[in-house]
Amino acid sequence: MSIANDSVFSHIVHAPEDPILGVTVAYNKDQSPVKLNLGVGAYRTEEGKPLVLNVVRKAERLLVDDNSRVKEYLPITGLADFNKLSAKLIFGANSPAVSENRVVTVQCLSGTGSLKVGASFLGRHYHQKIIYIPLPTWGNHPKVFTIAGLSVKSYRYYNPSTRGLDFQGLLEDLGNAPNGSIVLLHACAHNPTGVDPTPHQWDQIRQLMRAKALLPFFDSAYQGFASGSLDADADAVRKFVADGGECLAAQSYAKNMGLYGERVGALSIVCKSADVAPRVESQLKLVIRPMYSSPPIHGASIVATILKNEEMYREWTVELKAMADRIIRMRQQLFYALKDKGTPGDWSHIVKQIGMFTFTGLNSKQVEFMAKEYHIYMTSDGRISMAGLSSKTVPHLTEAIHAAVSNVA
Numbered sequence: 001m002s003i004a005n006d007s008v009f010s011h012i013v014h015a016p017e018d019p020i021l022g023v024t025v026a027y028n029k030d031q032s033p034v035k036l037n038l039g040v041g042a043y044r045t046e047e048g049k050p051l052v053l054n055v056v057r058k059a060e061r062l063l064v065d066d067n068s069r070v071k072e073y074l075p076i077t078g079l080a081d082f083n084k085l086s087a088k089l090i091f092g093a094n095s096p097a098v099s100e101n102r103v104v105t106v107q108c109l110s111g112t113g114s115l116k117v118g119a120s121f122l123g124r125h126y127h128q129k130i131i132y133i134p135l136p137t138w139g140n141h142p143k144v145f146t147i148a149g150l151s152v153k154s155y156r157y158y159n160p161s162t163r164g165l166d167f168q169g170l171l172e173d174l175g176n177a178p179n180g181s182i183v184l185l186h187a188c189a190h191n192p193t194g195v196d197p198t199p200h201q202w203d204q205i206r207q208l209m210r211a212k213a214l215l216p217f218f219d220s221a222y223q224g225f226a227s228g229s230l231d232a233d234a235d236a237v238r239k240f241v242a243d244g245g246e247c248l249a250a251q252s253y254a255k256n257m258g259l260y261g262e263r264v265g266a267l268s269i270v271c272k273s274a275d276v277a278p279r280v281e282s283q284l285k286l287v288i289r290p291m292y293s294s295p296p297i298h299g300a301s302i303v304a305t306i307l308k309n310e311e312m313y314r315e316w317t318v319e320l321k322a323m324a325d326r327i328i329r330m331r332q333q334l335f336y337a338l339k340d341k342g343t344p345g346d347w348s349h350i351v352k353q354i355g356m357f358t359f360t361g362l363n364s365k366q367v368e369f370m371a372k373e374y375h376i377y378m379t380s381d382g383r384i385s386m387a388g389l390s391s392k393t394v395p396h397l398t399e400a401i402h403a404a405v406s407n408v409a
């Protein structure tokens with residue numbers, strides 16, 4: 001008897017490709033020698049190659065050569081040193097919240113895993129199930145929060161006509177949010193727009209949120225990558241912590257240490273008092289244990305090695321700044337190339353926006369045109385990864401943008 005064609009899974013329909021990762025799938029299929037992938041948010045050198053930081057290689061050598069190191073399971077909450085150092089990195093060396101033992105930090109699987117653990121914790125234990133996310137935001141946010149049982153709503157963030165922040169819209173939407181709602185905030189280098197509030201605007205957002213008891217959930221995927229300074233990029237988070245109120249923060253070491261595939265990150269929950277923190281931690285363990293039991297050891301050991309050694313920490317900050325500076329240079333080169341070519345439109349947002357991405361303002365038809373005619377790939381919302389660009393590829397991208405805006409409405 002034939003058992004072909006009667007799979008118990010035969011009813012399953014093919015799921016759509018992830019919109020961001022799908023860009024790489026299309027790029028990989030393209031045979032052109034001039035093809036360019038500006039879709040994925042991963043750093044590339046001037047030569048277009050992935051980068052492993054020297055300080056990371058150094059830390060790995062130390063780990064390999066240390067025969068006292070074993071591969072036992074980590075605790076559910078991860079590597080203790082890593083957690084302490086991660087809290088210090090985001091909240092600051094002299095953070096009262098940390099020294100008063102009001103912060104619970106657990107090692108998670110990079111930024112996404114940290115968001116997921118935080119979302120599941122809130123879904124189970126927080127009284128308000130509504131979370132506001134910026135419009136637009138990183139495509140994974142609504143999925144992570146919905147699966148955790150939260151009700152996802154959005155607040156206005158980006159104004160296409162100014163290519164800047166819709167600050168009035170943001171204040172209105174958060175002002176109308178039900179008290180106690182959770183609010184997802186990009187700590188710096190907002191993805192996909194590259195538009196961040198000014199320090200003064202952050203103050204106003206904080207005051208409004210505290211007045212309405214809105215719970216901040218920071219997504220910090222780019223600390224140090226935006227301005228080149230780890231402290232400056234943590235400023236918004238630190239302001240919220242300094243007022244004594246509560247918040248959550250998801251940290252990723254994917255971009256700032258180039259540890260993408262190692263999946264290293266941390267979730268911190270800042271509590272108002274030290275007696276609540278251990279109870280929160282105990283419940284976080286119940287979230288994590290059935291999800292993946294405990295986190296992996298290698299990446300967290302790399303991070304802890306670097307963060308606790310003064311000399312290696314300094315080396316890291318130099319390498320991190322070099323990556324941030326190269327991205328800023330790419331912004332300037334692209335902006336001047338478009339200006340020199342007389343490409344129709346105002347392109348000053350390219351130099352005003354910050355972080356890994358430029359939200360070009362190109363529409364989905366123009367994006368399609370650039371892939372077809374110029375073999376340049378980006379997400380359909382016109383977001384390009386500046387980290388994927390080099391001095392050599394700027395002229396090709398300039399040609400393509402010029403042709404797209406001149407020929408495709």
Ligand SMILES: Cc1ncc(COP(=O)(O)O)c(C=O)c1O
Pocket residue numbers: 041109110111112113138186191219221252253254260265
């Ligand atoms: C805004 C934002 N949050 C979180 C992440 C999570 O990244 P990862 O899980 O690789 O740390 C990213 C990655 O692109 C991001 O852009």
